[in-house]
Amino acid sequence: MTTPFETAMPLRGELLSKYAQFYATFWRNGHVPRRTLELCRRRIAAIHDCACEWSIEDAAAALSTADADHVRHGRFAAFDEAERAALAVAEKIPFQHHDIDDEDVERVRAGLGEAGTVTLMTALAFFDATARLRIVMNAPDHPAKLTDIPLRDGALY
Amino acid sequence: MSNTPRLSGVIPGEAPNFGTMLGHAPDVLGRFGALYAEFWQGGRVSQSLKEMTRLRNARVTDCGF
Numbered sequence: 001m002t003t004p005f006e007t008a009m010p011l012r013g014e015l016l017s018k019y020a021q022f023y024a025t026f027w028r029n030g031h032v033p034r035r036t037l038e039l040c041r042r043r044i045a046a047i048h049d050c051a052c053e054w055s056i057e058d059a060a061a062a063l064s065t066a067d068a069d070h071v072r073h074g075r076f077a078a079f080d081e082a083e084r085a086a087l088a089v090a091e092k093i094p095f096q097h098h099d100i101d102d103e104d105v106e107r108v109r110a111g112l113g114e115a116g117t118v119t120l121m122t123a124l125a126f127f128d129a130t131a132r133l134r135i136v137m138n139a140p141d142h143p144a145k146l147t148d149i150p151l152r153d154g155a156l157y
Numbered sequence: 158m159s160n161t162p163r164l165s166g167v168i169p170g171e172a173p174n175f176g177t178m179l180g181h182a183p184d185v186l187g188r189f190g191a192l193y194a195e196f197w198q199g200g201r202v203s204q205s206l207k208e209m210t211r212l213r214n215a216r217v218t219d220c221g222f
Contacts, residue, residue, distance in 0.1 A: 015199060018192040026185070097218070109164070114164055114181040122182075122189065
């Protein structure tokens with residue numbers, strides 16, 4: 001199956017392949033809970049108002065309708081401490097990255113350790129990059145609830 | 158804004174840098190390197206144009222590193 005993302009990047013297949021392999025690492029290496037990654041990915045999609053990215057759901061992360069609504073509107077009180085720590089950084093990645101401070105990162109490190117912190121920070125940067133890429137390429141919305149692990153080589157559906 | 162690295166590096170006795178901090182997750186570092194190399198080595202866009210856009214992006218995002 002050719003995905004909308006693949007349709008938008010037909011001339012640079014090797015680049016797309018490397019991008020997807022890299023992106024899949026976050027979901028597969030086990031350092032960050034998949035639910036945390038999904039919360040952050042969708043928060044960044046919401047900040048960018050990227051309908052294409054938002055419309056993709058990871059079935060395994062199983063966000064409830066209430067979870068998704070909280071994330072869309074930036075309300076994090078219902079989530080646990082580790083999730084709130086991750087979302088606090090995700091909130092600043094798109095347009096406030098210089099406001100991420102030592103305390104923000106330490107909250108993440110306390111919960112996820114060094115390998116988890118590296119994985120999460122890199123994932124957040126690429127969730128941001130992917131949303132931007134979808135927007136600038138006018139990638140079509142293609143709502144999907146994906147059950148493949150993990151999100152068919154990452155959320156590059 | 159703090160200039161202190163927020164993670165240690167993986168090489169004992171050496172000051173942390175971008176690569177040694179990412180080294181805590183070797184799979185992330187390895188695949189990032191493969192992707193980044195593809196950006197630079199593949200495609201039709203000249204390396205000089207890529208370098209100009211990289212530098213401009215660093216300025217726009219105020220990244221002095």
